[in-house]
Amino acid sequence: MNFVFFSPHFPANGADFCDRLKKAGATVLGIGDAPFDALDSKLKAALSEYYRVADMEDYEPVFRAIGHFIHKWGRIDRFESLNEHWLELEANIRTDFNIYGTKLDFVKNLKRKSRMRAFFRKSGVETIAQRKCSDRAGAMTSASAIPWWSNRTQAPALRTRSRSPMRKSSTTSSGTSRRM
Structure with missing residues (x-):
């Protein structure tokens, strides 16, 4: 089995996954930016x-x-990562090279929670109610329909966070580090 692992270095547990694949007899090929x-x-x-x-x-x-791997190693049996961010790219590669797995025509069902819900229901899995909200009032109205939430005596304040995924660190005069 030829298994291409996309972004094998991130997240870090990709190393364990690749190690187990090799021990199970797979030829593990990696593509990454590191x-x-x-x-x-x-x-x-x-x-x-x-x-x-x-x-x-x-x-x-x-x-x-992928073309290089096919030329050198033969047919690719699987193309995977451990990161949801790559779902569409993975589906594109699988579609273009006819690799087993989720193809481009289905990946939108995995990326959109509203579409995933339909598949859960079809399989008999209960799902919670959902409502698309664009402001606090809509969110509070939706939350009030949830029994455990509406029984609360006081709704907690909604927290806002910076959209930046990076937080700055600084060092204080005593040499300790703190988040900013």
Whole structure:
């Protein structure tokens, strides 16, 4: 089995996944943006080959990497990552190279929670009510329909956070680090 692991270095448990695949007899091939020398030693040992791309968001180099792997290793049996961010890229690659798994015509059902809900219901799995809200009033109205929420004596204040995923750190005069 030829298994291409996209972004094997992130999240970090990708190394364990690749290691187990190799131990199960798979040929594990990796595509990522990290330099090979920066990869975890367990990950390096698990990979039969690693193809570095400068930008994982750029489809063309990923497409070329798969072409290279097929030329060198033969048919690709699986193309996966452990990151939801790559669902659409994975589906594109699987569609273009006819690799087993979720294809482009179905991936929207996994990316949109409202579509996922229909599949859960079809399978007999209960889901909670959902409502699309764009402001606090809509959110509070929706929340008031939930029994455990509406029985609360006082609704907690909604917290707002910075949209930036990065937080700055600074060092105080005593040398301790703090979040900003």
